Amino acid sequence: MSGTTASQPNLSQRLYSLDALRGFDMFWIMGAEDIFHSLAKATGSPFWGAIADQLTHPSWNGFHMYDLIFPLFLFIAGVATPYSVGRELEKGKSRQQVLMRIIRRGILLVLLGIIYNNGLDEIKPLSEIRFGSVLGRIGLAWMFANIIYVFTSRPFTRFVWFFSLIIGYYLILKFNAAPGFAPGDLTQPGNFSSYVDRLFMPGRLYLGNHDPEGLFSTIPAIGTGLLGILTGEFLKNSTFSGTQKALRLAGFGALAIIGAVLWNMDFPINKNLWTSSFVLLVGGISLLFLSIFYYIIDVKGYQKWAFFFKVIGMNSILIYLSGHVINWEYANNGLFGWLGQLVGEPYKAVLMAITFVLLEWGFLYFLYKKKIFLRV
DSSP states (O other), X not given: OBXXXXXXXXXXXXXXXXXXHXXXXXXXXXXXXXXXXXXXXXXXXXXXXXXXXXXXXXXXXXXXXXXXXXXXXXXXXXXXXXXXXXXXXXXXXXXXXXXXXXXXXXXXXXXXXXXHHHOSSSOOOGGGOOOOOXXXXXXXXXXXXXXXXXXXXXXXXXXXXXXXXXXHHHHHHHSOXXXXXXTTOOSTTTOHHHXXXXXXXXXXXXXXXXXXXXXXXXXXXXXHHHHHHHHHHHHHHOOSOHHHHXXXXXXXXXXXXXXXXXXXXXXXXXXXXXXXXXXXXXXXXXXXXXXXXXXXXXXXXXXXXXXXXXXHXXXXXHHHHGGGTOOHHHHHHHHHHHHHHHHOTTTHHHHHHHHHHHHHHHHHHHHHHTTXXXXX
16 A cells, blocks of 8 residues: 555546546446346336346356456556556666566466455465456456567557457367367357366366356457557547547447457357457447547546546555455444435345445545555
């Protein structure tokens, strides 16, 4: 932890919209999804039920909006690269110096992910430790995307890397499979990516024969980070006006979504495997969200409404990890349980879900005012 903003550049050096979008992304996994699940249960309304269904993950193929949260965070981390890593290079730091910082951050995120999954309260045998994690996937994909950024000089070369990663991953899965399955099998037991993880990934896999944050599917996830980097370069270096930038981001996003829908006919959209069609779909939606946030906040200057999300976005990793050191449910019940009893059923759960999020936000606001941010 730090009481300074050394790792948080001044607003003039960063996009307000990027912090707000990161906060909007984290808002859903810090408890906001429970508000809509509770509303659906309390009302029995098909409308709220449809929204609640979008806040779940499909069992295998397919896409719900809840699948966007993880890759959107990785995309945003990529967008920030030209404003952070790029600025370090511009200030004269050598590639080797920057590379060491990138690797340290990547490894730290992997370690935090292992701790998040397994805790520190007991020593487990290697076979029971789950090494795959959300933070680990972000750490590895961000790290390799940034290494590509540091050691390539032109956006075109990074585009080549992006398409090579997602097309190469497609070809590998299309013409290979686990032993006993036909080439191109994309079922949970039969796909080649899960088979490689079963062979080489230590510890236990989340689903036994598959881990959604496995090693092999990190390959296309690097593409998600690279797409964010390319977007950040465009925003930082392009001479277009702010409005033109927003329109082009939206246009690129629409093209990516169309490409994903077409590719889905041959290579299904699947978050579990982070398929190449999934990369295009979530990349396209991420571009659309960023174009909207960027246009409203940074171009038009309407920032006040986004402050709620910015407070979350400035300490996103901290709030993600906080549940391991703070019993939020206990604190929420202790502070607001009486209010839930006054409301009664069926809306008690809805109210308690709302107060849960507000309690976490109040904690983050306190840290924001004190200028305390988790540095990773």
